Amino acid sequence: MDMEKIEQAFMLINENIEHIEKTLDTDFYDAFVEQNAAFLGSVNLVNTKSPTSAEDLLAALTKNNDRLRALNLNKKEWQKLFQFVLLKGSQVAPMQPNHSFTPDSIATLFQFMIESLHSDHKLRILEMGSGTGNLGEYLLVNLNREIDYVGFEVDDLLLDLSASISEVIGTEATFMQVDAVQSQLMEAVDVVIADLPIGFYPDIQTAQTFQVGLKEGHTFAHHLMIEEAMKYLKESGFAIFLAPSDLLTSSQAPQLKEWLTHHAHLAAVVTLPEGLFKHDSKAIYLIKKTATDNNPTFVYPIDQFTDRERIQDFMNAFQKNVK
The missing domain is CATH 1.10.287 (Helix Hairpins)
Structure with missing residues (x-):
């Protein structure tokens, strides 16, 4: 480069x-x-x-x-x-936190997990809430796979931006203007990825149709998207989410953990450096579409991205413990 x-x-x-x-x-x-x-x-x-x-x-x-x-x-x-241009944009015209681009440092970890867990040459990926497209584009140009990529995004501007970036780069990407919580008819995918938007989902009636949905009040949108993601996965598939570090301890965590017990397996949690994100503390969650996996959840703290030995230790431990 x-x-x-x-x-x-x-x-x-x-x-x-x-x-x-x-x-x-x-x-x-x-x-x-x-x-x-x-x-x-x-x-x-x-x-x-x-x-x-x-x-x-x-x-x-x-x-x-x-x-x-x-x-x-x-x-x-x-x-x-384009990541540098998006970084400049974040400085001169900050977007709301849920529209911020996913940095390459995070995308690199997504790439590593996908390559470690999926050996097939062809790979179908769905990104829920594709935003500016930086996460998807990073994977499209760096994964040594034949990628069939679909991005769900509801925001007009972000959709135009990600589609135009893809066209300039020359990647094969499909973008759909849809609410990622609303079910779509499409071919099952190998991997779902998402930098999950944080906040409450406005449609209470729709949220109540989900198992993670609250019977009263507003449900977290990121919980709904996690449940929805499992519907698109092949039986052997998995999802990688960037989500709040308190995902499993928040006020709505009991509903999410109850759903996980019966419908999926939390294979890994990778905590990220404090202060990496301006507005929230986040972690990476790897969820497999199986409820019969009895392997313990792999938990690993990454304190900083500049320590190459620490990152290599993480990669070695992940490949040893997550199958």
């Missing part, structure tokens, strides 16, 4: 996004989508203030995008570049 080329590409894309923001009077993420469209040859300039400003913008975008193409980035470089 050529970091110098990625840095050059970042400057070009950032300059184009700033041009679009100013000329179209729009925000960072809409401008990001427009930049991707311009790179692909279909920019929309109908909202410019004048024909002259539209011509100036098109000329500036074309010049920078020609230079961007000349860098000839590969898929891994594109993915890394």
Whole structure:
């Protein structure tokens, strides 16, 4: 991976996004989508203030995008570049916490778990709440597998952003605008992944149809999504979730743990460094679609990502204890 080329590409894309923001009077993420469209040859300039400003913008975008193409980035470089652009966006135009992108440090652990537990060359993955698409794109360009990927996302802007990023990178990804709690008809998958949105699900009646649903009041949306995920998995499948570290100790944990006892197996819990996330403390949960697995839950604390020996110890322990 050529970091110098990625840095050059970042400057070009950032300059184009700033041009679009100013000329179209729009925000960072809409401008990001427009930049991707311009790179692909279909920019929309109908909202410019004048024909002259539209011509100036098109000329500036074309010049920078020609230079961007000349860098000839590969898929891994594109993915890394887009993570840096999303990071810049999080600094200048912070999204609500549930819309924040999943960093590569977390995606690397997802990749490791999938590769450790699934040896088949072909792999069908569903991401529930695909958001900006960074987690899915990381897996698409780094997993040494033939991937059939589907992402569920309800938010218009995030859907446009993730789809445009995928198109620029050149990955084969399908995105569907759906509420991930609502059941969809689709082929069963090998793996479900999700950086779970945190909060209460607004539709009480729908939530009450779930076994983890409360009989009174609002149920946590992330609990509903965990139960829903099992419906899409093959019998041999598993799910990997990034979720609150208090998932199993919160006020609604008894309902979730009761459901787990009868319908799934919590195979692993990997706690993550304090302060890694601005708003919440989180952990990674590996859940298998089986209630007959009697192996104890593998629990491992990762204190920091910069300690390579610690990360290698985790990988060795995971492969030894999680089958």
